[in-house]
Amino acid sequence: MTLLTISDLVVSYTADRARREALHGISLGIAEGEVTALVGESGSGKTTTAQAVLGLLPAGARIDAGTIALGDQEISGWSQRRLATVRGAHIGLIPQDPVSSLDPVRTIGTQVGEIFRLHGERDRGTIRTKVLELLERVGIDDPVRRAAQYPHQLSGGMRQRVLIATAVALRPRLLIADEPTSALDATVARRILDLIDELRTEQGTAVLLVTHDLAVAASRADHLVVLNGGRVVESGAARTILQNPQDAYTRQLLADAPALAAEGFRRIPAPLYLREAAVVAAERVNAIEATALTKSFATRGASDFRAVDDVSFAVRRGTTHALVGESGSGKTTTARIISGFLRPDSGTAIVSEREVTALSARELRDYRRTLQLVYQNPFSSLDPRQRIESIVAEPLHNFGIGTRSERRTRAAELIERVALPASVLNRTAAELSGGQRQRVAIARALAASPEVLVLDEAVSALDVTVQARILELLVGLQHELALTYLFISHDLAVVRSLSHTVSVMQRGRIVESGTTEAIFTQPTHDYTKELLGAVPSRSEVLA
Structure with a gap:
């Protein structure tokens, strides 16, 4: 029917x-x-x-x-x-x-119980019983405790389960x-x-x-x-x-759609392996070297929470290294240490031959010319009222690079490089689509000619076709400008298509590292296998 x-x-x-x-x-x-x-x-x-x-x-x-x-x-x-x-x-x-x-x-229990009150149930005991049954039914552990908690005390997955409980409460x-x-x-x-x-x-x-x-x-x-x-x-x-x-x-x-694309892998550029020993000795092969990083945060009424626990990895120049794992695994905290926004409790981070963890405030400001970030949400990372020309040229102004005329010329060059028409220079961010805004964010990040870009969920807020064009752009820019990317993502299909190497993080620790091909085709850790098993493969979907 x-x-x-x-x-x-x-x-x-x-x-x-x-x-x-x-x-x-x-x-x-x-x-x-x-x-x-x-x-x-x-x-x-x-x-x-x-x-x-x-x-x-x-x-x-x-x-x-x-x-x-x-x-x-x-x-x-x-x-x-x-x-x-x-x-x-x-x-x-x-x-x-x-x-x-x-x-x-309002507590979780109160909010789930509202659906019963709206449809005529008045007995508090009955409502409470039904709420606890629902929370248990949707897989929320310890429903009595969770019902008394507030949304911010639950993970994103638990909050979504609460919404499902509310949606199915009356068996629609x-x-x-x-x-x-x-x-x-x-x-x-x-x-x-x-x-x-x-x-x-x-x-x-x-x-x-x-x-x-x-x-x-x-x-x-x-x-x-x-x-x-x-x-x-x-x-x-x-x-x-x-x-x-x-x-x-x-x-x-x-x-x-990355998950439905042919399952190929990016190879690490050959020149990095073919340089003669003298050249390698004169110039570090790695753009990023993280060694034994740890970072803990104080929590009220409990022992400190260790967000990053003995994390080490290296990223070769001109390649893309992905940090993957669930929310709370330590990806973003690690990226913020590499970016110089957080100091680790111990360990070192060397980026383009500079030890980030030892930089002074003045040196950190100059370090922003070496490393730039592209954030997840292009709608919140750009001032919606500011003209695009001013947004792109802002790093040049901040670092005192060039005259006003030279900065305008550089902004126009960058907008062309990210495949946007020159007409957007006089528009505001509010007038652009999500994909156009993210291209502007990339152009701004490139303004001061950095060597490293940290891409924090930089395509996760975009539709699949827009996402595909941004990924193509990032690959092209990497080839043209010899950029190194540290790519933070929970989207394993995107990671497969963009990265050369991967580190898998769980509870603040790296549980597995290797080339993208090795991680995706021959994972050894159970957690990695669980992550990969959650992503529909092309062969499964099109069977």
């Missing part, structure tokens, strides 16, 4: 005092117990479609045509009061961001999962998706999975609906579309 039917749905927004269509006649259906994945880039209409089903379109948006039916009831014309009886009871929602979706000043017939794993590590993401599968199998719940992750869609969905520009460009059985995509846009999405 078809549970959800969307027919010829047209949705428009008010923009600049005019109406702009966001959805142009969307149609799809989901049967009971099935998973349909809605895939496409940002702006393709995925979230608008989900919001329309829930009756939660933002202010200024409206349904202009078409229908939405839940079973044999058309709900698209219902009032908000009537739709409130459907949300939770018949349609559950797992939102994307567990941080912003949970109230930071349809579950809408809006990018439920995009902010999670691979192993945590796999557990969350397994949990959704279990609940679907047990309860016969239909799932509308909204995602830009083709690997997730490919491995979990029965059917795919591909959106582009608010239109369905391809729809059908997931395996059929993956094996024989008909639309050019679908083919591009599949080609750009």
Whole structure:
């Protein structure tokens, strides 16, 4: 039986005092117990479609045509009061961001119990029993203790499980999962998706999975609906579309998905091995050498937390070394020590023949010319009101490099180098897309001609096609400028495509290191095997 039917749905927004269509006649259906994945880039209409089903379109948006039916009831014309009886009871929602979706000043138990109170349950004892049963059902350890905690006391994976508990509390017939794993590590993401599968199998719940992750869609969905520009460009059985995509846009999405790409590996540049001994002696082969780094942080009412524990690794000049592991493994703390933002308790970090851990404040400022960072979120790392020319030239101004005219010329050269049109120089960051902003962030990082870039989840916030173009750009720049990259990421598919060598971190320690090919094809540590096992492979998905 078809549970959800969307027919010829047209949705428009008010923009600049005019109406702009966001959805142009969307149609799809989901049967009971099935998973349909809605895939496409940002702006393709995925979230608008989900919001329309829930009756939660933002202010200024409206349904202009078409229908939405839940079973044999058309709900698209219902009032908000009537739709409130459907949300939770018949349609559950797992939102994307567990941080912003949970109230930071209310306990977990109170927030999960709210769904029962809203639907008429008044007995506190009954509510508490149901809450604890739910928390246990979604795999949260020690539910009594967790129910009394606040969101900030839980990990990202636990917070997402809390949202799932709320979404399935009333055993809805349809579950809408809006990018439920995009902010999670691979192993945590796999557990969350397994949990959704279990609940679907047990309860016969239909799932509308909204995602830009083709690997997730490919491995979990029965059917795919591909959106582009608010239109369905391809729809059908997931395996059929993956094996024989008909639309050019679908083919591009599949080609750009790192997890679905051919499983090749980057080789370490040969010149690093072929230099004569005299040249090697005169110039360090390694751009980064970390030796026995440790770093602990004080915690209230407990012993110190050791975030980095005896970490050692080396990165050859002109290559990319990836630090991988789950949240809390020590990746970012290690990168901040290498970058000179944290001093280790012990150990040394040498970057381009400078011992970072021994630099004075004045020397650290000059060190920023040697090493630059590119952060995860291009929307928060750039001033949205500042002109792009000023953003890119800012490091030159800070270091007193060149005249104003020379800095303008350098900014224009850098914008061209990162494949952006010169016209963006006079625009603000607020006027650019996420991919364009990240290109600007890379251009700014290159302004002072650094030798090393630290890329902290630099592509994780981007759609798959934009991500692919940024990765291509980074590879090209590395070849052109002999750059060395320290790449921090939880996305192992991206690591496989970009890095030459890898260190796997767990609880502050490096448990395995080696070439990317060796780590991915012949892992020796159980934790590495678990990480790799959580990533859908091309052969598994396309089988």
